[in-house]
Every structure is written in structure tokens, then in C-alpha cells.
Amino acid sequence: MEEKKTKRxxxxxxxxxxxNLSQRDELLLMRYxxxxxxxxxxxxxxxxxxxxxxxxxxxxxxAANQLDLFSPKQMNIFDHNA
Numbered sequence: 001m002e003e004k005k006t007k008r009x010x011x012x013x014x015x016x017x018x019x020n021l022s023q024r025d026e027l028l029l030m031r032y033x034x035x036x037x038x039x040x041x042x043x044x045x046x047x048x049x050x051x052x053x054x055x056x057x058x059x060x061x062x063a064a065n066q067l068d069l070f071s072p073k074q075m076n077i078f079d080h081n082a
Contacts, residue, residue, distance in 0.1 A: 019044075
């Protein structure tokens, strides 16, 4: 008999965070959600994403030769001009 192969789904990394809002902040969030017709969860995600994209400076690129490990002037044990 042939066995049916089940397709495995890729596991996604999810993190749960809990925040405490004051009544005033919750009211502002609910008004924002009602005006934009989105859920509070999606609103928080969008707000965090827009804040982080504006606030963070771009990450510097790593130097290709940080420690001069592959420098052409590196000494060799067979160098007789040392």
C-alpha cells in the first residue's frame, strides 16, 4: 500500500509581547482603529514598523577585510627578508 505523504508547513517564529495601556491610550487606539477600519493588533504592528523605520539609522556595512587577515603584506614563515 502506498503511504500518503503529508506536506510539512514551515514553522514561523512568533513572539508574544504584552503591553499595558492606560484608559486614555486605549481610547486613542480604539479611535484610530475605528477611523482606519483595522484591528488593534494590526494598528500596533503598523505603528511600530513606521516608528522603527524612521527612527533607526541604517546599519553600517561590515568591512570586507576587518582584521587585515588576508593582507598581501602578511609575513610568511618562508620569507627570507624578515
